[in-house]
Amino acid sequence: MENWQTLYQEATALEKQNSLTAAEQKYQQALQLEPKQAEIWSDLGHLYYRMGRHQEAFSTLSQALEISRFTALHHYRLGMVFEQLQQTESAIQAYENTIKLDANLVEAYLALGRIFVTRSQFDAAISNYLIAHDRNPRDVKILSDLGQAYELQANESELRSDFYLGFSYYRQGNYAAAIAPYEKFLASLTPAIASEAIERVYRYLGDCLQHLNQSQRAAEIYQAAVKQYPQKPDFHINLIAALRNSGQTRTAIAAAATAAQLFPDMVLFERDRHLVLPILYESSTEISTYRQQFNQGLAQLIQYVQSRADVNSAESRAVFLKGLGSQTNFYLHYQGQNDLEQQVQFAQLLHQLMAAQYPELMQPLATKKPSVRQKIRVGYASACMWKQTVGVLFLGWLRHSDRQNFEIYSYHLHPHSDEHTENFRASSDVFRHLPVKEAIELDYIQAVGEQIRKDELDILVFLDVGMHPYMSLFSSLRLAPVQCVTWGHPVTTGSPTIDYFLSSELMEPEDGDKHYSEELVRLPNISIAYSPPDLSEATKTRADFGLREDAVLYLSCQTLFKYLPQYDYIFAAIAQQVPQAQFVFISHKSAAITEKFSQRLERAFAQYGLKSPDYCAILPRQGHNSYLSLNGIADVFLDTFSWSGGNTALEAIACHLPVVTCPGKMMRSRHSYAVLKQLGMTEAIAANEAEYIQIAARLGLDPKWRHQISQKIKAAHSRLYDDITCVKALENFYQKSFINKLF
Template sequence: MSMDQNSSSSGDALWQQANALATAGDLLGAVPLYLELSDIWPEQAAVWLNLGIVLGGLHRHAEAKQCLERAVEMDPGNPHSQFQLGQMHEQLGALEAAARSYLCATELDLRHFDAWHSLAEMARKNGDDDLVEQYLQEILRAEPDHAAGNFSLGNLRQKQGDLEGAAHYFSIAYKLTNDPACGNNLAGALEGLGRVAEAINILHDLLQARPDFMLAWNTLGGLYMQTQQYREAREALLQALSIDDNFHAARHGLARCLVQMHDLSGARAQFERLTRVLPDEVMILKEYALVLENLGDFQEALTARQQAMKLAPSDAHLMADQANLLRSQSRFDEAIALAQKALTLDPNELRANVTIAAATVDQKLKMQHISTVLDSGTQNTIILGAIAGMFEQHKNAAAAIIVYQNILAISPDDSNAAIRIFDLKMGMCDWTDYEAICQSQVDQIEAGFADTAEEGGRFDVFNLQALPVSYEFIAKTARHAAANIAADARMNLLAPDLVHAAPQNKKAGDGRIRLGYALGYTWFHSLPLVLEEIVKRHDRDRFEVFGYSVKPGDDSDFSANYRAAFDHFKDIPEAAPYLAAQMINDDGIDVLIDVTGLTSINCMPISSFRPAPVQMHGYGYSITTGADYIDYLITDRTYIPEAWENLGPEKMLYLPNTFMPTKRPEAVGAPVSRKDVGLPEDAIVFCNFNHPCKFEPVIFAAWMEILKKVPDSVLWFGAWMDDTQGNLRREAAKHGVDAERLIFSEIVEHQDHLARLALVDLALDNLHHGGGITSVDALWVGLPVLSILGDKPGARLGATLCNAAGIPEMVMPDLASYVERAVALANDGDEREALRQRLLDGRDSQPLFDNARYGRNLDNAIAAAWHNHLAGRPPERIELGE
């Protein structure tokens, strides 16, 4: 600041001292000196200007304004005084006066860029983008390298959606200043342009110079999230939070990142903290509820989403989420009411239609909402998949296939839709181009072997057993599938390997073995039916038995009783396999038996983390899982002979007699007559009540040959799907058999099914994938089952059952002898009756229904595997006598 030549020497000294204090930041110390100067030099505008600036710095805006007005009055041609007065007007809310002062400053000095910039900022706050543009262009016309002008114009371009323009101006500003805010905004613009790698590089350089700039760490975390580099994203977001633990945007980003890393418990902790400090943030509550839902904490999920609904009462999407969760908890009336409310708010909320369709028992209402979804032309494959699933549930395979084909048209790489189409066609017995379709499936899988094995991981390996392929091929496919399951479970996961609890100094024979069962579900099904019997049979002096289910139970007595059969039972989160594995590991499980294998609802991702030191598979899938994280396969020598035992990575745990457990029925329904169920009184009745997905053209041709050779005979099936009956009847006609000789009956309650099996003369097993519980039911009621000793395990299930039931002569070496034996038995009532009586008499003596015997054998085999582990030996084949 320059002073008048007539200034006194004492005033000069005071002036220098005041300015020195102001420059050093000691504003309080400078004020009394400037006030003293105002007495010495009352007409000096510079004194009033500096005093106004210092008072403004102390937030004494009214006093500052008075001083600056005096400065302007004394020296109206000073643009700086006009600018400073404008700043004080703006601080005091006098925006029109501020604008006048800024404009005056620019009129006095066209290169007064601070005034132009302040005008632009005022226009921005008023939403007048045209005026912002005008003022900023004034700056850049005079000074193209004005950093603040370029930065502000970049912000304007970003607001306008012109990301190229934004990146251009931010880049200039950043080069001029190296200011981290400029660099951060430049990275954001580049991200929007899809130039993510450039954005990441800029942030890396920025953070090397300014590692304390938390906004850049947050932006970098978001960029890593976008490129699915979740570990790097996590580290960047943690860096932001290390600078400011209350940086909520970074914590929200971290929570989302942990979800992607399958660390749902970690995500939950972050969301819990966010909801405490930001209880009214709807988006956070939405995402928190979804995490809770995936963790299986359904009531807490409902509570969190209810809170979000209070804050956003018109959010139809939120209501649809809540309605769907209520439906999953069997709260059907509440689900329907809420979904209907969502549709009132938004008639296009298709998920609400899906929920009503799934929850209602009113078939007309169900079809009305399904039609609404299909007529909408939606491209949402998740919604369409739900509709297809409903068609499947109601046995309308043809309609389900049409929807799945629509999904494939939208998303050609949707492997689930392709699998469901194939499986449904097999279940419908649609054998058009059967050989070509089967070969196509094999070709797809083999292509996956040559590439990334992805196809092998997505193919339905369980139903592959019903196709004319070798066990070697099935085992190879299973290896790829199991490897992909493990890789998917670990994708982006940052977690330590599980450490197995010390065996508490156990030695062979000391202490109880902690035995766990990894279960898919606990609702009524043939598998839980027999597993309940096994669990009850374990010797509690030797074993402590734990059950873990990835699906919640229903409200049935069966589910409750099944869970009660275990000493301890827990639901574990299917969507968080590592967390589920931790829960099992924390219980100190010694031996874990997975009963799901590569079925549609399975625990393999959990097993892949090795929650137990010894892991086995048995029962639900029963062939090699292909998983190197499964040590043993519970089986028998008939089902998997020694020649096949090395096709999978597991070691064989060979049980004597049969690996297949059974459960003695508690009751058989009241006797019925053939007339009651629509069977001819005097005919020979053959039956096969397996799901038709196990049927194929070769075995069906054999059945037709049998019918032709036994003229007064019929073949009785279960009515599984609407379209199956027509297809099988057409196939029968092709073989020259009257289609009316195929009889279909509805699936009935188990005890009633057992009663009607007494009406049958002979049960015919399948070729590739034999009957399990279906055959056990027949053998229990004394119905002989004719089977074939096939070329893969599934084709030998009938053999192991018949051997264990004491009728090994019913196991044929090939298809020709199978047909011959069926015809012979049809013509020999005495032998059929003798077989029936042997089966009934053998229920108390043969191994198949001797559950106590089976339980002892299983306990001994499990204990042998555990003791082998305690001895420090790797898994090895175990085969014990009785």
């Protein structure tokens, strides 16, 4: 025979499954065996409340209270029933009894607030909502209710209404809706408003605008905040970032210089005043000017750090590591030049601080002998093990790995995960998700470094260094006997602890070794086993994008900072020969940067007597299937010069789209070139700018030749995709480097 405890457990389980009638029977059976259990009466009363049987709920909850009058939950549930029975005064009394017994039961305050709002007793409602907000400050429903109560109250409370409504929207992630109440709050300030409240609104309004990629408006908010709160360093940091993101580079540098004077011990501002670069350049002369300024600034920054940083002081090391390690030299690498010297100088500076901070993570590591472990243990670390370019490019190394001879460890260092992350997990023997923090945290670096060393890898491969700040810091440590980096970000790290740069024989120029501090490894072909994208949902038409049906559609879809101004004329030169040409670009996330690029195109086309809007369409940023659709409806893919398309070229080829490219001196300008060489398609590889224009124009004017190229690409797919030749060569390299470390 079942006991009452079992019946009670079965009843609660059935109620969770919404089997309410069956749950009622179990509760009643339990009460027949044990009629003095107040919890059963209370749960049965709540069940009747859920079923709309309010009189039965009242009777049952009253029975619970007769047994246990000092249980807050019973009073709260009775209050809910009184509300449904429209016995408002009794409901208020029940909720007040609840709070007397349990002052932390937030739901009772919310219930009282709800009742008082319906009775237009706004002061009482707000008082209860404020207590609830104090108990649970991040609850968006409480914030929303509080804001609405203020909104319904007299006009003198409008400011408080805007304040709480703004935070309610912000906590929900509804940044667009939060802007209006925040701006209204700031426009109606009185001396009675607390400074702390004003500061919070500036902070969150700026953040809303940044989330919405409205960098220019965000900069205006942060400028006002800096004026009012000059001693708050966060406002200066946000101002500099917003100015840079909106293309106001000179103003950003000036703001950094001002902040550096106010906070002379904050190396972050010293770094920004010397090393901030434009996202988009106006002219080739400007590139030279900023590069010279960067070189001089780097020397000054190194001198500043060496004269001020005390490597023997933990506090000093922390300040300088957080300041230097919070950013990378990302935009330097898009100037199209050899950055070896700058990378080495900065990496050495970082390495000195890291060695002092983490001496135990710098100690040499010995490779385990084969008798100790049968398999070579290879680790891959990245902040991009999700559906991001780096993750897409390099998954094949893991997916096609020889698991009989290699044991694969993966370290996913980004908070985001998706179905592609699961592919990395499935392709690993050990998968560790160790998400990075938003700000640099030295304890996090310590913990991750210790975990990787504890795993006793033979070889550690960083899929990318140079995009995410944490990756530069990790690459300064010695976490495995052999450490490598790939071309996920195709620039040398400059780090003395990275031994090899894993590259592609087709991408590297003859003198490629001169571009790296690491030993260059040229893997066969394009060096990756890349799977073609799924095109089944790439179904949009030209009309869906607002593009001309009769146009010769040239797709040029790189992120806008890849386009250097000295090559803008090429689009106009093609248009002069192909009157039906329409060039398709993709917007930058910052509207201000996109507008600057649009203005550059206008100037370039004007030099040819043409109007760029007649030929150029800059589309919003696209989801992946929409982007693939663009490849499907385009006629020609135009590669960029200084930094070639990698993943974009591979996707274009999957859509049989002719790709025009002109390889440069650096490996990062030769991705598309390598793809075409592996396909055996050299017809659209140009030797110079003039030939690039000629090939692009011919493809536009000669649809028969264009179709022939497209068909040849389609027939050659098997040479390019899922090529495991490079994986075998990679594993041969792993074995050789493993053996070299043994002896």
